[in-house]
Amino acid sequence: MPHVPTEAEQRALRRSPWKQVPKFDSVPSGRLQLKIERDGSHTVDLGRQSYRYERNSDSWSDEKKKPLERRLRVIARAIKEGVVDDADALEREKQRRTEEYEAYERERAAERRAWEVVRERARAKALLIQREMIFARTFESWQGAQELRDFARQLEAEATAKGLIEARPRLQEWLEWARTRADEIDPIVTLQHLDDGVFDAEPSADDLRPHMEGWDPSEPHKDYSIGRGGPHGEQTRQSTQPRAWHPGMRDQPSWWRR
Structure with missing residues (x-):
């Protein structure tokens, strides 16, 4: 029914026109009403207002020619059918x-299998590059040691021919230092660069990333760090460049002379 403001509400509105009063009042109609909530209901209180949420509910009320008590059988049948439909x-x-979860698990398993295949290929490529680099550095060390020894031998021969060895003790110290240094960097003498741990060293995620075909090297999902201008993307572009190494590297100076 339309709400009729009381005298107190009218005085309050004159003092504070922005205040609100109800527009309607709930007045009992005199008719019976039956409400069934099969899954219950809950109310959300928002201060001045509250909202009531219901699930699977039905209601019946008196009609002019069909009062509620004369329709109990129909109502009971409807309630039973509603319960069955709910179940x-x-x-x-x-x-x-269940079907969605199983499909999701199948998709994840297929994705992981594909990722494992790509990762195994990437690991083989990264191992090859890693071993080539280690062997190249070892080869350069051996080459540098040979060059140092040759240089020291020729220097000593020239100094001996000119009679400078006895007159210049510092020169003899330089020759001894060169031969000692050659032994330190010679992998044939130390074998420190070709031990089993180095040969079987597991490639890191950054070593695998250039060969992962867009996959993340650590988890079976796409690598979101590629193409964003970050260090991984830059490293990927650099790592995919062809390698210029070949046995001997005659066109490049040995590392110890750089």
């Missing part, structure tokens, strides 16, 4: 969620 709907929802 069927719940079972269908469970089945749907």
